[in-house]
Amino acid sequence: MxxxxxxxxxxxxxxxxxxxxxxxxxxxxxxxxxxxxxxxxxxxxxxxxxxxxxxxxxxxxxxxxxxxxxxxxxxxxxxxxxxxxxxxxxxxxxxxxxxxxxxxxxxxxxxxxxxxxxxxxxxxxxxxxxxxxxxxxxxxxxxxxxxxxxxxxxxxxxxxxxxxxxxxxxxxxxxxxxxxxxxxxxxxxxxxxxxxxxxxxxxxxxxxxxxxxxxxxxxxxxxxxxxxxxxxxxxxxxxxxxxxxxxxxxxxxxxxxxxxxxxxxxxxxxxxxxxxxxxxxxxxxxxxxxxxxxxxxxxxxxxxxxxxxxxxxxxxxxxxxSVTQSSFTSLTVSTSSSAFSSSSSSTSTPLPSPQRLETVCMRPTEFSRRPGVMAVLADRLGLGSLRQRQTARRLVRVEGRF
Structure with a gap:
């Protein structure tokens, strides 16, 4: 063998x-x-x-x-x-x-x-x-x-x-x-x-x-x-x-x-x-x-x-x-010792825009292994056919790991 x-x-x-x-x-x-x-x-x-x-x-x-x-x-x-x-x-x-x-x-x-x-x-x-x-x-x-x-x-x-x-x-x-x-x-x-x-x-x-x-x-x-x-x-x-x-x-x-x-x-x-x-x-x-x-x-x-x-x-x-796409592009996360301190008093990094979801999730190997899941993702991202809130929620979920 x-x-x-x-x-x-x-x-x-x-x-x-x-x-x-x-x-x-x-x-x-x-x-x-x-x-x-x-x-x-x-x-x-x-x-x-x-x-x-x-x-x-x-x-x-x-x-x-x-x-x-x-x-x-x-x-x-x-x-x-x-x-x-x-x-x-x-x-x-x-x-x-x-x-x-x-x-x-x-x-x-x-x-x-x-x-x-x-x-x-x-x-x-x-x-x-x-x-x-x-x-x-x-x-x-x-x-x-x-x-x-x-x-x-x-x-x-x-x-x-x-x-x-x-x-x-x-x-x-x-x-x-x-x-x-x-x-x-x-x-x-x-x-x-x-x-x-x-x-x-x-x-x-x-x-x-x-x-x-x-x-x-x-x-x-x-x-x-x-x-x-x-x-x-x-x-x-x-x-x-x-x-x-x-x-x-x-x-x-x-x-x-x-x-x-x-x-x-x-x-x-x-x-x-x-x-x-x-x-x-x-x-x-x-x-x-x-x-x-x-x-x-x-x-x-x-x-x-x-x-x-x-x-x-x-x-x-x-x-x-209540998270929307526009709030994602402007929201900042502080990197100071206080997690939620004002961005004016600490170094902060903007969160990625919603488009990052596609680059994060849609890996070629995943397309072949899990076509059902990826079809759902493509539908929810591709043509804007679902409400913006759904896209925002899925950004929250995926970005939670990166």
Whole structure:
């Protein structure tokens, strides 16, 4: 066998035997899905395995949204109760047999006293080389109880665990000011993207029915913006740049699919839930306001901390995304010690114009590997057929990594 073909075979075999991981709870869509559950495909002809642990990569929107489980809902009364101001344990494992739900699929307890997501296996089974090689997991919420009405932009991340995936029992902190869910139920989702050195370009999304228990908040959760790459970045030898961060409410990362991505990072640059993209560990308390990119977050009032404020209107489209093309060409980012100091008192660098998106994203290799994604980008850039706001939002998303 030729050496290149042998190498390709070895890589393919390695990926095929490697395990994956997902959350497991009766409140989730697809809780009872197995390798034999009918599925319309995983982007690979003849492949029909869509268990919760199967990663999402190069799928159409219908295939990756809700993990393709829209026809496999949970029982209406199976609702995960998330305590406001407290923490919720979620089991994350390489299979249901490794969770407390093992009696549903196995004759004996497969956990064997091992706290690992994949008992008896090395960490590569869940895509990590160790504690310093984790991409983190996120929980997001939509205040809509009818999942058919939930769109990607409706999810706002409210909790991050950066030691994830690492142990089966993973705890997520819930902001104390979360408002109650309508009719006692919201739609939540668990997200995970691992680091690039531990596997291919994989996303994980599991939606589940949820409710905020003991909720006393009166301020609605705001619509999010995409996180931007702004932390210490040794891969590109760049120091942290707080002025490039996204503040306030943020969306989950939708990446490496054929449709509806909000991140367009390369294979080796997954948009992880770590300080690299400005995420902090624990409850995301700053989710009650939308801060347009380039705005000093100190100038945007936080309705939770405003004296005498008990309510605030739900952000409208104009207030959620107020960045325009003209503002990009004039906005400056300070390079002084104060990230948002006046440009007149420090050296500043203009942000690139929106045209840079084309040179950043449209690489020849990407055209051949991901034609669906690039067609979407070309459509949104080429003829001005979509609104300027959409172009601006995608500039924000892509420029967050450069």
């Amino acid at each position: 030729h050496r290149p073909l042998l190498l390709l075979f070895a890589v393919t075999l390695f990926e095929s035997v490697r395990s994956h991981a997902a959350m497991f709870h009766p409140s989730m869509w697809g809780f009872n899905a197995t390798g034999d559950t009918p599925f319309f495909g995983n982007g690979v002809p003849g492949e029909h395995d869509n268990r919760p642990v199967v990663p999402l990569i190069n799928r159409t929107f219908e295939q990756w949204w809700l993990h393709g489980y829209s026809e496999y809902p949970p029982h209406p009364e199976d609702i995960m109760q998330l305590p406001a101001g407290g923490s919720q344990m979620i089991e994350i494992a390489c299979g249901k047999q490794f969770t407390s739900y093992w009696p549903m699929v196995a004759s004996t307890d497969q956990r064997n006293g091992d706290p690992s997501p994949c008992p008896g296996s090395n960490t590569q089974e869940f895509h990590t080389g160790g504690l310093n090689d984790l991409g983190g997991c996120a929980l997001a919420i939509s205040y809509k109880s009818n999942v058919s009405q939930v769109a990607p932009e409706d999810f706002t991340v409210f909790s991050i665990n950066q030691t994830c995936v690492w142990e089966r029992e993973t705890y997520f902190q819930v902001p104390k000011d979360m408002p109650p869910c309508p009719n006692g139920m919201c739609t939540c989702a668990w997200f995970w993207i691992h680091q690039a050195d531990a596997g291919s370009e994989q996303n994980y999304m599991i939606a589940f029915q949820c409710n905020i228990a003991n909720a006393t908040g009166t301020v609605p959760v705001a619509k999010g913006n995409p996180a931007r790459r702004c932390g210490d970045d040794p891969r590109y030898n760049r120091p942290a740049n707080p002025a490039n961060c996204t503040y306030g409410a943020r969306e989950p990362a939708y990446w490496y699919q054929f449709e509806e991505n909000n991140f367009f990072e390369d294979t080796l640059d997954p948009p992880v839930y770590t300080p690299l993209y400005g995420w902090t560990d624990g409850a995301q308390d700053d989710i009650f306001r939308t801060v347009p990119f380039g705005t000093d977050p100190n100038t945007v009032p936080n309705p939770i901390t405003m004296s005498g404020s008990t309510t605030t209107p739900t952000p409208t489209e104009s207030s959620t995304t």
